[in-house]
Amino acid sequence: MSFSNLEQLYRxxxxxxxxxxxxxxxxxxxxxxxxxxxxxxxxxxxxVQVKIEEGRIEDIRHEGTGCSICxxxxxxxxxxxxxxxxxxxADIAKNFYEIVQGNEFDEELDMGDAPVYQGVAKFPARVKxxxxxxxxxxxxxxxxx
Amino acid sequence: xxxxxxRKDFPILKExxxxxxxxxxxxxxxxxxxxLVVEAxxxxxxxxxxxxxxxxxxxxxxATELYEGARKKVKSLLNAKSELEIVFTKxxxxxxxxxxxxxxxxxxxxxxxxxxxxxxxxxxxLPWQYIAKVTGATLKYIPLDKTGRITVENAKKVLTSxxxxxxxxxxxxxxxxxxxxxxxxxxxxxVGAIISVDAAQAVPHMKIDVQDLDCDFLAFSAHKxxxxxxxxxxxxxxxxxxxxxxxxxxxxxxxIVGELESTWKDAPYRFEAGTPVIxxxxxxxxxxxxLTAIGFDQIANHERELRNYAVExxxxxxxxxxxxxxxxxxxxxxxxxxxxxxxxATIYDTEGICIRAGHHCAQPLMKWLCQPATLxxxxxxxxxxxxxxxxxxxxxxxxxxFSGVFF
Numbered sequence: 001m002s003f004s005n006l007e008q009l010y011r012x013x014x015x016x017x018x019x020x021x022x023x024x025x026x027x028x029x030x031x032x033x034x035x036x037x038x039x040x041x042x043x044x045x046x047x048v049q050v051k052i053e054e055g056r057i058e059d060i061r062h063e064g065t066g067c068s069i070c071x072x073x074x075x076x077x078x079x080x081x082x083x084x085x086x087x088x089x090a091d092i093a094k095n096f097y098e099i100v101q102g103n104e105f106d107e108e109l110d111m112g113d114a115p116v117y118q119g120v121a122k123f124p125a126r127v128k129x130x131x132x133x134x135x136x137x138x139x140x141x142x143x144x145x
Numbered sequence: 146x147x148x149x150x151x152r153k154d155f156p157i158l159k160e161x162x163x164x165x166x167x168x169x170x171x172x173x174x175x176x177x178x179x180x181l182v183v184e185a186x187x188x189x190x191x192x193x194x195x196x197x198x199x200x201x202x203x204x205x206x207x208a209t210e211l212y213e214g215a216r217k218k219v220k221s222l223l224n225a226k227s228e229l230e231i232v233f234t235k236x237x238x239x240x241x242x243x244x245x246x247x248x249x250x251x252x253x254x255x256x257x258x259x260x261x262x263x264x265x266x267x268x269x270x271l272p273w274q275y276i277a278k279v280t281g282a283t284l285k286y287i288p289l290d291k292t293g294r295i296t297v298e299n300a301k302k303v304l305t306s307x308x309x310x311x312x313x314x315x316x317x318x319x320x321x322x323x324x325x326x327x328x329x330x331x332x333x334x335x336v337g338a339i340i341s342v343d344a345a346q347a348v349p350h351m352k353i354d355v356q357d358l359d360c361d362f363l364a365f366s367a368h369k370x371x372x373x374x375x376x377x378x379x380x381x382x383x384x385x386x387x388x389x390x391x392x393x394x395x396x397x398x399x400x401i402v403g404e405l406e407s408t409w410k411d412a413p414y415r416f417e418a419g420t421p422v423i424x425x426x427x428x429x430x431x432x433x434x435x436l437t438a439i440g441f442d443q444i445a446n447h448e449r450e451l452r453n454y455a456v457e458x459x460x461x462x463x464x465x466x467x468x469x470x471x472x473x474x475x476x477x478x479x480x481x482x483x484x485x486x487x488x489x490a491t492i493y494d495t496e497g498i499c500i501r502a503g504h505h506c507a508q509p510l511m512k513w514l515c516q517p518a519t520l521x522x523x524x525x526x527x528x529x530x531x532x533x534x535x536x537x538x539x540x541x542x543x544x545x546x547f548s549g550v551f552f
Contacts (some may be wrong), residue, residue, distance in 0.1 A: 010546070012490075032293075033201040042487055042502070042503050042504075043221070043503065043511075043517040045517070065517050066485065066517075067485035067486075067487035068485060068488045068547075070487075071485075123494070125491075126491060129487065
């Protein structure tokens with residue numbers, strides 16, 4: 001495996017989200033439901049807040065510590081899922097898990113920047129980094145249902 | 146010590162990782178295995194297979210001799226008084242848990258104190274955290290000095306007449322420091338406490354003399370010293386071991402079995418219920434022969450020399466934080482400033498370099514260092530300066546990659 005594969009993984013988009021995360025920082029405002037997930041093996045630690053109005057995701061916030069894959073992915077997740085219906089969000093999350101494992105996914109789906117994480121499939125040890133914030137969001141949405 | 150000759154003993158060093166020559170800098174996690182160890186295990190598995198201590202037939206006697214021969218080799222390695230002080234376990238973790246679950250449960254009471262440190266591997270302090278919880282004893286921590294070391298002065302601060310157990314490491318798996326075990330053992334004995342030593346990172350890298358240390362228990366794993374996984378050792382002073390209750394019951398550990406009461410064999414056999422990992426013990430014996438023939442002083446010197454070389458080069462790069470600047474053993478704990486250790490480890494991975502990233506089963510120490518995780522390069526007898534050079538180049542690439550030079 002060469003350095004170019006690595007660049008594939010850390011595409012410009014990922015680095016941009018890592019260095020300038022969107023929707024970062026938790027809110028004290030009412031109406032947000034919060035889920036905290038940790039990966040004890042590597043220390044990734046993510047809190048995701050979700051606000052849903054009539055079946056539509058109105059807002060997502062995130063906060064936490066972790067590697068570039070973990071932190072950027074939380075930013076991409078929030079940007080991708082905001083304004084989607086709960087049903088669309090579940091579908092997108094399901095497809096995202098396929099993407100990071102290198103499997104086929106629904107390319108018609110509006111997934112924002114999420115497909116750039118295809119490179120993660122070459123690094124199986126990093127799949128959990130990419131998915132932790134998505135799992136937290138998924139859990140928060142399910143708990144609100 | 147001829148490293149190039151030694152490297153020929155390790156077939157895995159001819160393998161590649163990510164199309165690059167394999168550079169293995171994670172011997173603190175587990176070491177590579179030389180041919181001779183694998184052959185010793187195979188010899189038992191292909192020529193001498195039978196259970197130990199049971200058969201009346203010759204094959205079983207031969208297997209028993211191989212297994213017990215390994216116990217004698219461990220006895221010599223540690224300079225124990227007798228091979229009866231050597232218990233085979235599945236690893237250092239099980240050995241340390243055995244001390245806590247047997248000695249600890251029966252000798253620690255509410256109000257007593259157990260002393261550990263923030264420098265411990267989870268397997269060194271968690272068994273005692275649990276004993277403290279169930280007995281009502283207090284768990285106390287030796288304050289680390291400003292470099293993160295356990296010192297005699299600080300041990301004195303926490304030892305009291307209530308101390309019953311001191312459970313500390315000989316060499317830290319993150320910092321690579323050698324703890325003053327001999328001095329702390331003497332202090333522990335003065336207050337009537339015993340000392341249990343996690344020597345998983347010590348036995349593979351230096352000469353050990355349990356009589357000189359005067360420690361009560363000492364544990365290590367075979368797989369961190371060129372031996373197989375699944376085998377470890379608990380050394381215990383015989384007068385203590387032979388008074389301790391077994392924690393596992395079953396075949397081969399019994400004396401007389403009755404319907405309501407049974408009695409046990411003497412130590413160490415009462416602690417080896419069931420069929421042991423016979424090939425593992427034999428493999429450990431071979432690893433001991435292998436390392437002893439090379440010489441522990443030579444191994445320690447080689448590691449220290451390589452470490453100093455690597456630390457010097459890392460410092461020259463700049464932008465690297467080294468957490469254990471002056472450690473005596475071959476462990477370097479560091480971070481590339483501004484780069485999460487997992488991102489760094491992926492860069493090393495693509496260069497064929499195995500390096501550990503994470504909390505190293507030492508979360509209290511990560512807290513002490515104020516780091517969520519660190520990188521750890523750990524060196525052993527088969528590593529070379531050329532490998533360190535490639536490691537340094539990869540570190541430089543990691544720095545550049547994340548400082549955005551590529552974008």
